Amino acid sequence: MIDYAFKQELARSRENVDDLFYYDGHKVGRGTYGHVFKAQPKVPSAKYPAKEYALKLIEGQGFSMSACREIALLRELKHPNLICLQRVFLTNEKKVWLLLDYAEHDLWHIIKYHRGAKAKKMPVMVPKGMVKSILYQILDGIHYLHSNWVLHRDLKPANILVMGDAPGVHRGRVKIADMGFARIFYNPLKPLAELDPVVVTFWYRAPELLLGAKHYTKAIDVWAIGCIFAELLTAEPVFFCKEEDIKAQSPYHYDQLKRIFTVMGYPQESEWTDFKKMPDYHKLQTDIKSSQTAFPNCSMTRYMEKHKIESDSPQFKLLVKLLTMDPNKRISCKEAMEEPYFKMDPKPTEDVFYKFEIPYPKHADIKKSLAMNIVDDQNQQATNPQVNQAMNQQLDSEPVNKRLRMGGQQVDLVLWSF
Template identity: 55%
Template sequence: MVDIEYKRELEAKRERVEDIFDFEGCKVGRGTYGSVFKAKRKDGKDDREYALKQIEGTGLSMSSCREIGLLRELKHPNVMTLHRVFLNHTTRKIWLLFDYAEYDLWHIIKFHRTAKVNKTSFNVYPNMVKSLMYQILNGIDYIHSNWVLHRDLKPANIVVMGEGSERGCVKIGDLGFSRLFYQPLKPLADLDPVVVTFWYRAPELLLGARHYTKAIDIWAIGCIFAELLTYEPIFHCRQEDIKTSTPYHKEQLERIFRVMGYPSDDVWPDMRKMPDFPQLTRDSITRKAYGKYYLEGYLMEKRLTWDLQSLLTIDPLRRPSAEDALKHDYFKIGEKPNEDVFGGMPIPYPKREFIADDEPDDNKQPQQQQQQQQQGAAAKTGGVPQQQPQPQQQQHHPHQQKVQQQPTGGVVAGGSGMHTVQHYPSASVQPPMHANMRGYPGGNMAPPPPQQQQPQQHPNYPRYQ
């Protein structure tokens, strides 16, 4: 039995987050599972800005524990950094200290989409999309090479650092859904039947694949790439059912086939082996109905040229790895990717504003219940969303509920975490852990399984060659 006096003495010596960081009145995000504050050190030892995420309740969910465990091991310039975890044994409050990221891809895309709708088109800076994609693939290559699947890649979970030493650096956040995939004891589909937000969910997941691979993350990155080019989600689907507990989703598959076409047996030989393939026939989804659709036709309609179409290869076995994608000529021809995705130019995107502490949060409990229905027994608690003002014409993002209106701004603490309200103007919407970074000098070693080697940190960020 632990001595009471010893516990008190230990508690007195424990560092408290309130004594180290100044964050009062600096709330920048709030969601179902907690709040996020913009913070700076009181002692002035550094002038960095941090994101303090307070997890509400009396403990940690399994997904939060998993995210904390992974982030403590993953050390890479393109992965969000978890610096410290604070636990107050008296109040039972838990605080996570992250990098503070001023922007995320969802806000960047929204900025350009709104400008497009308002006919005040403001295109992304030259080479910005290439730089964004290079860093996203670099980060996911590192994650995959250390036997981790992200399983929830979407624009809101890809953050971009603002002014400072890491200006324009892309970081992958929100690992609450991530899983180790080296020799799992059970199929991943048995542990989490529903993963990845609908619009970014690979077709093998929608057809109930029980054994899936890192190819599901590559598909999501392909969707993000297309969205960066068009400012619209390529597989936008109006029909949403956030309460579904099964991976099959008829409307989402129809949307994919309207862009990609219905795959033949040569294009995807194993499609007929998917557990939910018979449901396609029952729902009258056949090759004949989608014979005139193909990705190249979609790109021609949008007047686009796309160098990385292979990211959306419908057969997961033929989808390239992140390592392969990084070797594509897209990154070798013309201007090279930049560390600063803004290319040293002024940043046009609005910063986030502070949220009043006393604003009501009337929708927290229903939102929490709906997420638990979607994710099964393990509710996702890995992050805190940004909350946005609602335009007059609205379309709700999958798995997202109406929340209290908040000012626009950037993302914090490793991505949106929970699914926030994300609206698309209806006028514009159409019906690795890598021990050596392969995109950097000296990266030519394949990592052994995680139980044989601890992840290697990257103290320096080599410049792009």
């Protein structure tokens, strides 16, 4: 037992977040298990230099298992492309705060910016060099995790941050965030639904998980990276499904599988050796038969050519290796980084913006951005009322408590040539 006097002295000596930082009223979003605030030190010091920080308040009281996992991993893992945990605060009220890097941008908002340009018939795609640099840094960061026996398990555009040009930060550097679902994988893992019966994004989930795979491999993160890569190339989620977030006790989800097959075609046994051995294969057959669904002439080649990505291009060749149905044949992060795509000009750089002016709006406080989002949705309906309206509304009208929001300032579209 800890001595009572020692506990009292420890409580008195704790640093108080409210004494150290300005953050009240500057909530900019939330992660898997907590709320995120933009903060600045009240009195800059060597310990807390004058710059912007992210303060993450963990939900609930004390150290939950999820908070302990995230903190333990972030304290041990250090890589230029992983979000940096600088300090952990435990208040006398048993609230846990994490002090992290603050990033002005994330891929969800960057892609939304370019998707908005497409909707207004101003096709300004994410620059090729920027796509390459972002992808390389994601692969580098996840390769580091995998080398240390860690799976991220929740890779999606909103969890891929990009540093802005604020003082004291590495401009244009990718930071992989939100380690709330990360797990060490040297021991067999339980299925996702047993571990985390909460709302999880399905669009980036590998087909083997959707078919009830009992154990995780590094290949699930690689699939998600492939989904993000395709989204950067097209400004649209490649496996968009109407119900993005589903509270599921079972990982099986027919609509999401149907979307994958609609884009890529139905897997043949020669392509996926263990396809018929998957736990939920028979459920899939029942659903296909009852819905009378067929997938003729569906292929990734046809899908990407609609988006002006040719099948003989280096980016397409890498994409199909990342999005290989059979997890045993899916490329690794290390192998992907050695692909010819990254050896061609423009080469990937540490600053994904290539020292150009950053055209993307910065994150704004949630209250300030609510009105802007309503106006954006109304404008979206006026400019694009046809077939894609439902998808655009769901993609762009993200719930406030799920994603970081951007400011409402007008920004001119910038077309970079690299």
